[in-house]
Every structure is written in C-alpha cells, then in structure tokens.
Amino acid sequence: MLVIVVGAVAWIAGLTGAIFGGQLSDWLDRPPTRGSDEPLRVGEARDAGAARLDVAAVADYVAPTVVTISADVSGGTSLGTGLIISSKGEILTNAHVIENASEIRVRLAGESEPRRVNLIAADRGNDLALLRMSGDGYESAIFADPESVRIGDEVIAIGFALGLDGEPSVTLGIVSALDRTIGQGNVYLDGLIQTDAAISSGNSGGPLVNAAGEVVGINTAVARDTLTTSATNVSFAISTTEALPIIEALRAQADGVEREEAYFGVGLADRTDGGQGVVVSSVEEDTPAANAGVVAGDLIVAVDGAATDGSAGLIAAIRDHNAGDPVTITIVREGDPIDMTVTLTSRPGQ
16 A cells, blocks of 8 residues: 555656646746847948948858748738847847737748747837747847948848748849838838848848848838839838837837837828928827927928928838927928927827
C-alpha cells in the first residue's frame, strides 16, 4: 500500500510540474505588450553625392531586419512586411496591414515557422503600427538621417510583394520627390518620399533603403488610377522625419491602444483656381477652430510656418500633433494674413 501511495504522489507531482512548467514556458514566450526604451538607430548625416547603390550588397545587409507579416482579419488574411527596429524585438509596419486583426504573426529571415507578436499600439491616421515579439538580441535596422535624403538618391524597396513564396522582392529606383501629401479614405499622410521603385500589395510596411543600407522610409502606398488620372512608377514611403517621432509616441502606449488624433474642427474645400492654401467651408461649434476665431471663408495657408497646399496636407499636419498641442495657423481673411494660436483637442468619439 505504501508503494502505491508513494507512486500516486509522485505521479501527481510530476503531472503538476508538467502543467505548471507548460504554463511557465507559455508565459515566458508570450510577446511583450509594451514598447522598449532602447534608442532607435539613426545614421550620421551624409554629404551630397552618395555612391551608386550596390543592390545585392544592400539587400543582403538589410535582409535580417525584414520580416513577413500575416494577420488574421475578418474574411481572410492580411499580408505585409515589417521592419525590426530594436534588438528587443520591436517591429514597425503599416497600420493598415494589421488593422482589426485577431492574431498577428511574423516570420524572420532564414526561419520556416512564424512567431506570434503583440500589437503595442497603432496610429491609423499616420498608417504606422508597432509590434513586438518575445526575446532580444535581434539585429535591427538603421534609419537614415532625415536631412541626408535628397532627390535623385538611389533607393531600393524591399518587401514581400504579392505574398510570393521565398525571399522578399527587391526593386530599384530613385527618390523622385520629397514632402508629398496624399489622402486615401480616412488616412492623410504628409512628408512622404515619392519614388519610382516598384511597390505592390504585400510591400506595405517594408523599408525603402539608401546606398548605405539605411532606411529612408516605410513603403506605404502607390498612386492609384482614377477616371481622369493615370500613374506609372509613382510610389510613396513614410519618411524618417515623420516616422521617428510617431514610433516614440507608439512606444509610450500599450496593449494595442490606437494613438489619439489631434482635432481642429473645420470643414474644408480645396481651391480650384490653382492657388495655394485650403478654404474653410464650415466651422464646428465649441472646437479649437471656433474658439480661436476661425470663420467660414478663411483661407488657411500654413501650419506652424509650413505651407499648406490642400485639404489633405492640412489634415495630415493636424494629425501629426497630439491633443493639447498648441499650433500656429496662418489664415488669409479679406486679403490680410493673420496668425492664430490654436490648442488642439482629441478627435470626438475616438
């Protein structure tokens, strides 16, 4: 009888240890839900006249930091690309890649199995999201100094275009223009880099890289055809100027919280006469705009001294700020320029 009792106790102890050990292992492997405080890697300022880009060498250099992303969304799977930005497993991608995802996975270069990741925070208005996987010691990307990016620089786009099997696709182009603004749906982006490097579905969230292997932008969109407009080799990437402060803002949040968008409170109409600025078509009551004295018919020409060329640019400039930030809005009323200091609020219902 004693032998039976001892055996039973040992069996129960072993079972308990196995269950507890499995729970402990699962807990240790669970991706963090908060961002790290590791400084982002930013390259040194570079002089004009960069060397020609060695596509194979640069692609090989950057490859360990590029991951494929698959996210379970309603109706199927969203595929995209991500970029490892810290040794602690933080991954940057586009918000639209993981929007409304019930589960997100990444697969690293040289690996065959996906890893589960957690969403730290997302900024839909600026189309960026921060993910994190378990572990540390990962190789991370280096961002280019924002002042070193110039029109004509050779760049390559790296990403999992169309979800094709195998290694990521690599396309070569140049920086075609800087400080572009686009508006698509409810997403308004400014400070974009325009490139003729080909970008396709699946490239979203992947890096646009210079000859030094530094990330100059995060690939996000292509120009789309309309009934009156066609586009060829016109792609856009979120510049490091825009991305770096957004990353820090996302790090400060946790548990998949969406970053609050700043709010101004006006209706807008683009000019059709070829002039600069955007016309205020209406002003909502009890909003920052109304409290500052903005009225319908005002022409907004600048935000914090930066010229505003249209409604998409103004919306993007406002959303770049946080609730509570003061901004200087320059308007023209009856031919006279007026500077107004406006304290932004959070978007209602967010």
